[in-house]
Amino acid sequence: MTSLLRRRTKPESADAPVISMVDVGMTYPNGKVALADVNVAIPAGAFVFLVGPSGAGKSTFIRLLIREQLPTHGNVRVAGRDLLRMRRGQVPGLRRRIGIVFQDFRLLPSKTVWENVAFALEVTGVPGIQIRRRVPQLLNLVGLHEHAHHLPTQLSGGEQQRVAIARALVHDPAILIADEPTGNLDPVTSWEIIQLLIQINQLGTTVLMATHNQEIVNAMRRRVLALEGGHLVRDEGTASYEREY
Ligand SMILES: Nc1ncnc2c1ncn2[C@@H]1O[C@H](COP(=O)(O)OP(=O)(O)O)[C@@H](O)[C@H]1O
Ligand SMILES: [Mg+2]
Structure with missing residues (x-):
């Protein structure tokens, strides 16, 4: 597995965080303030939870990191890039440095497990021999080699999420972002997905996981960023998740 995800013993540029937001605010066109005054720096190699009630701004925070949206003000840097100064043509390069998974898996239903993962490489022009x-x-990393030729409908929810994680890792990204990845899964399966994310983090990938799952956050003792009404109300090293959401 050593050649699969490159071990990163040093940040991509010395001392620079792999994710940073400075005085970030994001107001949607309808006037809804989704984020306000957010300042955060995440070092390379971290495992960070992003928590908060529904509507707190977690998904908006993630959309800013992948430049699906630009902030209304402030500065966002990801993997050494200034996202506000970035030209449109540079966005695909940014997205290859970030893997993302969602609560609803978003697999292509008519493609097999193998094809879903391969397709993410094909669309960026990777030669067949490398694919x-x-x-x-x-598929070995996520424990799905035996399901390579199954369709998503033939898999459990946890298995589908593993396919989505394998797909997110095709370009060996610096950062893996997961937006409520266990939201559709039972508790046992959720823990299996968390263990996989930890394994990926230990191979050197920075992991940011948005979640409602209080039990997981409390048990993991990792850094917790808490949003409430678009404000970052807590940023603690190994905080427990005291609030009931
Ligand atoms: N496209 C949009 N247009 C207007 N308001 C939005 C849009 N997307 C999200 N919001 C609002 O922004 C706030 C934050 O949403 P979101 O980032 O999805 O929160 P979370 O992921 O924590 O549930 C919510 O009040 C939500 O209704
Ligand atoms: Mg959300």
Whole structure:
């Protein structure tokens, strides 16, 4: 597995956080203030939870990181790039440095497990010989090699999320972002997905996970960023998640 995800013993540029927001605010066109005065810096290699009640701004925070949206004000830097100064043509390069998974998996229903992962490489022009080498490595990492030729409908929810995680890792991203990845899963399966995310983090990938799951956050003792009404109300090293959401 050593060649699969490159171990990153040093941040991509020395001392610079892999994610940073400075005085970030985001107001939607309808006037809704989704984020306000957010300042945060996440070092390379971290595992960070993003928590808060529904509507707190977690998904908006994530949309800013992948430049799906620009902030109304403030500065966002990801993987060494200033997202406000970035030209449109540079966005695909940014997105290859970030893997993302969602609560609803978003697999292509008519493609097999193998094809779902391979397709993410094909669309960026990776040669077939590399795809045939890389896909089985990724399916092994997520424990799905035996399901390579199954369709998403033939898999459990946890297995579908593993496919989505394998797909998110095709380009060996610096950062893996997960927006409520266990939201559709039972508690046992949720823990299995968390263990996989930890394994990926230990291989050197920075992991940011938005979640409602208080039990997981409390048990993990990792850094917790808490949003409420668009404000970052807590940023603690190994905080427990005291509020009932
Ligand atoms: N496209 C949009 N247009 C207007 N308001 C939005 C849009 N997307 C989200 N919001 C609002 O912004 C706030 C934050 O939403 P979101 O980032 O999705 O929160 P969370 O992921 O924590 O549930 C909510 O009040 C939500 O209704
Ligand atoms: Mg959300």
